[in-house]
Amino acid sequence: MKTEITDFKGNKRIKITGDIDMHTSPELREVLLSIIKKSKNQCVCVDFTDVTYIDSSGIATFVEGLKAIRASGSRLFFYGLPESIMEIFRFSRLDRVFEIFRTFEDAFGI
Amino acid sequence: MKTEITDFKGNKRIKITGDIDMHTSPELREVLLSIIKKSKNQCVCVDFTDVTYIDSSGIATFVEGLKAIRASGSRLFFYGLPESIMEIFRFSRLDRVFEIFRTFEDAFGI
Amino acid sequence: MKDSVKIIIPSHPKYLSVVRNVTSKIGEIYGIDETIVNDLKLAIDEACTNIIRHAYKGDTTKRIIIRYTVNPGQYTVVLEDNGIKADKNKLKGRDLNDIKPGGLGIHFIKRVFDIFMLDEKKKKGNRLILVKYLK
């Protein structure tokens, strides 16, 4: 797994590439929570386009991120989820807990 | 592994896709030898572009094909070899035994 | 041996990707539908994750044995460890409506496997038997 962070009009975009599993999720957790900690009334959006795999430890990381971000007044967006990953969120009944968009443009209404 | 045979101006083109190993080379052998048996003063060219792996049983199959084709007056051409596969032919000193071209066009001088 | 493939890995998360790859390849060899293979990959991964986390309490120097057996109509995976015996009563996922980190692994395993059975006969450690019926 690799993460790449870019700024977008005062918001943060995290692009994740590769497998998110028990081995890589601690690194993701560190990246995600440190960005959330620094954010204030911002959007943190996660680009799932090149995520090839996610397991329960990856999902737990995002649930933790969501709880943390709610305290900061910022918002957590997901976009670009491959269908197989969307299916896992749906099965876990988390598709309505997270704000999931089809594309980056959809997320920002541009 | 998958093979696909097409005609080209009275010549035969065999496109191979995937891994050639001890498991798949018997099928390749059957395809190759049956084409060679039917050919006469023709070119049989093998497209390696999408070959992802070759082991000694694959190479043995082509050496067998070469011996068979020499008896028929036809010629055996290879083209599109990925560098990793070219390296194996080089190491085996078979790069000068087989007629290897970069592209299909090179093989036919077109 | 029949048609079994066995893989033994250290209980370190870095080897989970090896297991996922073996699951994929076995699916390919037996012509199992890709969607099902993806579900099997996740389920077997979660079973290994649980062993590392719960049976071995995070100790990454132990070992996990995974055996795949595919017969017509039946895909079986047996996972073995030498860790702390699982408490059968705790072996269940969280309520899916109670949103919190964790508690999804068992759900992911049971989603695809038809049988989820802890072999009581094993003396030390755990032996988890997972069976999926194939059409």
Next chain:
Amino acid sequence: MKDSVKIIIPSHPKYLSVVRNVTSKIGEIYGIDETIVNDLKLAIDEACTNIIRHAYKGDTTKRIIIRYTVNPGQYTVVLEDNGIKADKNKLKGRDLNDIKPGGLGIHFIKRVFDIFMLDEKKKKGNRLILVKYLK
């Protein structure tokens, strides 16, 4: 167990792709150069092919055990079978200038591995120890 991964497959060529995948993944985990990983894949594949062909005479119902151990500077693979003992004097590839089918496997193994050793201590079958020194 240390940092070993062990895989046990039936002696059927259809499982060779599983072994190649495991070799690739282990290479990735330890950050081994891709070109070297490709050479290791081929070499280990050839060692398995030889077991099926020579030690088991084509019997696809036996088993092959492959153990990978990666330590700093050293990549070791041990292959075991229960087949016919290899004749050490025949364990060599053909003259590379004598063009004919076959006889390349041992060359491909020795091309990448620094040590190629048949363990004489094994009672039944063969144990081939392959070591590559890593920089």
